[in-house]
Amino acid sequence: MTTTFGKGHHLHLIDGSAYIFRAYHALPPLTRKSDGLPVGAVAGFCNILFRYLERNKSGDAPTHVAVIFDHSSKTFRNDIYPAYKANRPELPEDLRPQFPLTREATRAFNIACIETEGYEADDIIASLSCKARDAGGAVTIISSDKDLMQLIGDGVNMLDPMKNKLIGPDEVFEKFGVAPNRVVDVQSLAGDSVDNVPGAPGIGIKTAALLIQEYGDLETLLARAGEIKQPKRREALVDNAEQIRISKRLVQLDCDTPLDFTLDSLEVRQPEPDILMGFLNAMEFRTLTQRVANSLKVAPPPAPAMVVATGTPDADAGAAPAAALPFDHASYECVRDADALAAWIALIRERGHVAIDTETTSLDEMRAELVGISLCVVAGRACYIPVGHKQGGGDLFGSTDLMPGQMLLAEVLALLKPVLEDDAILKIGQNMKYDAKIFARHGVTVAPLDDTMLMSYAMHAGLNAHGMDALSDKYLGHSPIPIKQLLGSGKGQITFDRVPIDEAVKYAAEDADITLRLWELFKPQLHRARVTTVYETLERPLVPVLAAMEMAGVQVDRDTLSRMSNAFAQKMAGLEDEIYQLAGERFNVGSPKQLGEILFDKMSLPGGEKGKTGAYATGADVLEDLATEHELPGRVLDWRQLAKLKSTYTDALQDHINPETGRVHTSYSLTGAVTGRLSSTDPNLQNIPVRTEEGRRIREAFVAPKGRVIVSLDYSQIELRILAHVADLPAMKQAFLDGHDIHAMTASEMFNVPLEGMDPMIRRQAKAINFGVIYGISGFGLARNLRIPRAEAQGFIDRYFERFPGIREYMNDTIAFAKEHGHVQTLFGRKIHTPEINAKGPGAGFAKRAAINAPIQGTAADVIRRAMIRMPAAIAGMDAKMLLQVHDELLFEVAEDAVDALIPAARAIMEGAAAPAVHLSVPLVVDAGRGANWAQAH
DNA sequence: GGGCTCACG
DNA sequence: GACGTACGTGAGCCCG
Known part of the structure; x- marks a missing residue:
């Protein structure tokens, strides 16, 4: 031929x-x-x-x-x-x-x-x-x-x-x-x-x-x-x-x-008309289909065909609309040998993307052991690769024998690693930070990635939750198998490695299937919602950065905490004795109910107010007022402070020290706060005490290893600076440009007092008003905060609006925008939905204040996110690690001889983080500190 | 499991 | 005209 x-x-x-x-x-x-x-x-x-x-x-x-x-x-x-x-x-x-x-x-x-x-x-x-x-x-x-x-x-x-x-x-x-x-x-x-x-x-x-x-x-x-x-x-x-x-x-x-x-x-071959027309038609290229049909002298196929021709017939299922396809648990495949896995890998390479999910023995990624991996490439077709299922479902002796019929973890990882690290293959997950950390602990760097949870967050922050169950329910009309069904709950709860493999296949493969379907659905929506840039520049790139910070962890000194716990316990015991004496009886000081009864029923102190549950309020503000009447409330306040420090910090923190690393590894949630802020859990390291001297000492337990130091960099007044920018407040902007004390300047502007020799009380009031504005000020709230009559507080606010007319305009414009669009947005385009803004009743007040606050808090959150994303490259050559983020502060652990290089480099990144996307008319200023521990660095 | 209280920005 | 209010979080404890 x-x-x-x-x-x-x-x-x-x-x-x-x-x-x-x-x-x-x-x-x-x-x-x-x-x-x-x-x-x-x-x-x-x-x-x-x-x-x-x-x-x-x-x-x-x-x-x-x-x-x-x-x-x-x-x-x-x-x-x-x-x-x-x-x-x-x-x-x-x-x-x-x-x-x-x-x-x-x-x-x-x-x-x-x-x-x-x-x-x-x-x-x-x-x-x-x-x-x-x-x-x-x-x-x-x-x-x-x-x-x-x-x-x-x-x-x-x-x-x-x-x-x-x-x-x-x-x-x-x-x-x-x-x-x-x-x-x-x-x-x-x-x-x-x-x-x-x-x-x-x-x-x-x-x-x-x-x-x-x-x-x-x-x-x-x-x-x-x-x-x-x-x-x-x-x-x-x-x-x-x-x-x-x-x-x-x-x-x-x-x-x-x-x-x-x-x-x-x-050798040149003529196109097969059926195949070519089939492909073009499936891609829905109408003009080209017609032109090619003319050229080949065949009739164009009838318009919308729903099936894409692909390399393998197996992949055809993927073209059906994902959401409409039923979930068939029986169709999920259990991968038990290298040949079966190789077939999946071939399919992944052909499609260029894969949804992936890991099953482990713990929600704590630093302790979790990998039990299985599920993959989905085409909606409705998913597999589960068991690697760590153990014999004898939950027996008392905790048998460690692996179930037969599982591939070796090392073999699975060796086969999957090239795929997971391939630039040309997109790895899709629901909360990928979790899975990426699991893989990272096995030497696999998952990239590039997409995350359906973050897509949902970018589109719908403030509208709904972003967990898999909620998303599957809402978008796929399908409730996934509850994990409880496999693990049980409470005391008898087992870990995933004790789940029978055939049960695990259904559950795990379903998760990957759901993730892929959500991704197919969200992908085009992201564009339409105009949040692609937010997702791509503020959400997704933060995943590897946070994963690295969490895995690094922060060194916490157990002895320091333990000594503090003992000291607190002694002081508390002393206070308890005094409290019992003053009350005339023993009771549970930690019970607000019992305390309320003692204070207001037995002792008949004034001002006992019952809340909607019928219990007396015994919050710090109430006890502070009562402290002028009697000694007991003051003692209770002291006791409470110690109880809090002991139970939440000095005791609980010790339990979070990882036995392998000797460090504490928090987990940041990217979707935990509607405004774009991060939140921190297990443990929460964003609320370590600092405001009182006793509490601040807990930070002495956050230490750097020998030869290293803790460095803290924090934005100075970032929210007020953003407010001055967005509300266009010339006087405030000028004060920031001149580097003046912003609260003193506000006081001087409002009360016509000179900056020199200002009464600290006046400055304090101005400071409270400045913060109040950020929170969507109300006369009632300010009055309560400053403990002044409501009319006086309202007078302050009126005067503030007079002197800074941009504020009122900003508030009105923001609320009007929220009412019209159902959301507000940050300077970087992050949308925060405000579904309650048009509600009647007290809910509307909440929604309005939240709407006023969200663009300011959210813009500040965006700024530090941008800084964090740029930070690894900026400090790449230095012996330094970014460890923690506390909303406007970044904490680093740095080799002693690298500190002088790190601080200016990190500061430059933080101060310049808004650019080039946004040019702020107010400078961002970052303060730095260093020391052997967090208390010294702050 | 909800409510209260309190730690942070 | 009354209603209830500072914004955003997470954790530990009590108590039903």
């Missing part, structure tokens, strides 16, 4: 990856109508292929053709030079899922589709060119990539598809000033900032070409570099010879890429 490739044959090599990027950037972000799948790049790619085929119908048609793709961004060149192509911007979010579709498109056009792991498309093109040329055939490389120009000559030329212009040796000389066979030499010298090829500093293409022209080739030039007259050029070459040689290895294309096919297999 065919003769072997050789003389008279003409091979076209199409640079597919370049086409994808061009198509992506040339077209608006198209999505498939039926399900919102991004397909803009696929559409452009198909158009280019179609036009290419049409053009070849007339004229110089090739006999053989292939489209070549980059397999992933990591290649053998990264082993030579890790920074190679390291400064490439991250792939656009909506492009990655289109990669596999462009492969499908190529196959649908019946064109050979080629990629090889570890090699760039350019290397495969080079190898094929050499092979074809050596066989005596002609080659045309269809690309405008200058890196391919080194291949030109001897029957190999290039075609720039943009300009439809042939590139031969003359055009190469025009660009590089040398013949094609010396292009590599010029590139090695000139380097390339786009690909991060270093080259020789100060030498560009012009100079490089002159040098090569003069000396002939690179090796001769390097050998005789000492003869160069210009001192700068001479030094650049002599000092950087090694770097230049590395550059050469980076730009030199590899002509020996392994190829597992023959040139003959690339």
Whole structure:
């Protein structure tokens, strides 16, 4: 049938990856109508292929053709030079899922589709060119990539598809000033900032070409570099010879890429109309479907077909609308051997993404042991890989024998690691920080990732919860198997490793299935809700940063805490004796109910007010008022302070010291607060005492190991600065610009008193008002806070509004915005929903104040998030770790000799964190402290 | 498990 | 005109 490739044959090599990027950037972000799948790049790619085929119908048609793709961004060149192509911007979010579709498109056009792991498309093109040329055939490389120009000559030329212009040796000389066979030499010298090829500093293409022209080739030039007259050029070459040689290895294309096919297999084939039309129709490209139908002289298929043609028939289920597909627990697969896992990995590679979930023995990621991993690539089709299920479901002796029929964890991880770390495969999870930490403890860095919980949060903060059960219920109309059903609850609760494997398969695979379906649903919604930037710049990139902080943990000294606990216990016992004496009887001081009865019934102290539950209020404010009447309330207050410190801090904190690391590992919730703030749990390290002297001493237990110090950097008055900016308060802005005491300035402005020698009481009142404004001030609240008559408080507020008219405007505008849109937003576009804003009754008051506060608190939260995301790169070279975040403070552990470098670097990141997205009209100022422990550093 | 109290920003 | 109110969190304890 065919003769072997050789003389008279003409091979076209199409640079597919370049086409994808061009198509992506040339077209608006198209999505498939039926399900919102991004397909803009696929559409452009198909158009280019179609036009290419049409053009070849007339004229110089090739006999053989292939489209070549980059397999992933990591290649053998990264082993030579890790920074190679390291400064490439991250792939656009909506492009990655289109990669596999462009492969499908190529196959649908019946064109050979080629990629090889570890090699760039350019290397495969080079190898094929050499092979074809050596066989005596002609080659045309269809690309405008200058890196391919080194291949030109001897029957190999290039075609720039943009300009439809042939590139031969003359055009190469025009660009590089040398013949094609010396292009590599010029590139090695000139380097390339786009690909991060270093080259020789100060030498560009012009100079490089002159040098090569003069000396002939690179090796001769390097050998005789000492003869160069210009001192700068001479030094650049002599000092950087090694770097230049590395550059050469980076730009030199590899002509020996392994190829597992023959040139003959690339022979031009006509598209199969059914397959091509089926694909185009499934992608819902109406115009192109019609045009291709005309060209192939066939009838276009009936419009919306819901099934995407994919490489394997198995994957077809994925095209049905995810939400509508029922959940079939029986269909989930249990993966028990390497072959089965390999099949899943092949499917993952084909699709370019995978939903993943881990099952473990604990919610504490630092102690949890991996029990199983579930994967889902296509809605409705998921698997579970058990690795740590144990015999004898929950017997008393805690048998440690593994159940038979499980793969070895090490083997599973070895197979999955390349997938989990592959740049080109998106890993999707619900609360991925958890799973990423589990994998990180096994030496696997999961990236890139998407997180359905964070997507939900970016879209719907303030509207609903973002846990898997809530999301599945709301969006998929499906209640997942409750974990209680497997583990039980209370005393008899078992851990996941004791769950029978067939039960675990259903539960675990379902979670991955749900996650994938949510992702398919949320992906296009993110764009429509206009929170893609929020998600991509403020949510997702924080995941690895927080994971690293949590895993690092903070060293807490058990002895210090233990000694404090003992001291507190003694003091409390003494106070209890006094309290019993004063009360005339023994009772439980910790019981507000009993205390209320003693104070107000037995002792008949004034002001006993019962709340809605019928109990007397005995809060600190009530007891403080009563302290003037009697000694007992004061003692109770003292006792309560100690009880709090002991139970919540000095006792509980000790239980959180990880026995393996000797450190305390908190867990941050990215979705814990509606405003964008983080929250901290298990333990909460964002509320360690500081306001009282006794409490502050607990921070002495947060220490740095020998040779290291604790460094604290905190934003000064960040919320007030943001308020001054958003409400446009010129006087306040000026005070910040001048570095003045902001509360004193406020007092001076309001009460017409000079700054010099100001009464501290006046300043205190002004400070309370400043904070009140941030919280959505009310006369009642301010009156209570300052313990002044309500009318007086209202007078303060009126005067404040008079002096800072921007405030009232900001409040009114914000509430009006919330009423109209149902949400407010931060300067960075984070949306906080306010569903109660139009409610009647007292709820409306809450909603209004929350609406006023949210943009300010939320903007401050966004600022420190941005700083945290940039921090790892900024301190990369230093022996320093970021450990904790407390809303406006970042805590670091730093080697003593690195402190002087860290502080200015971290401060610069924090102070500049708003830019360039937002230009604040007020400077952000960061204060720094250092010491052996947190108390000293603060 | 809800309510109270109190630690933080 | 009355109602109830500072904004955002998490944890430990009591008590039903």
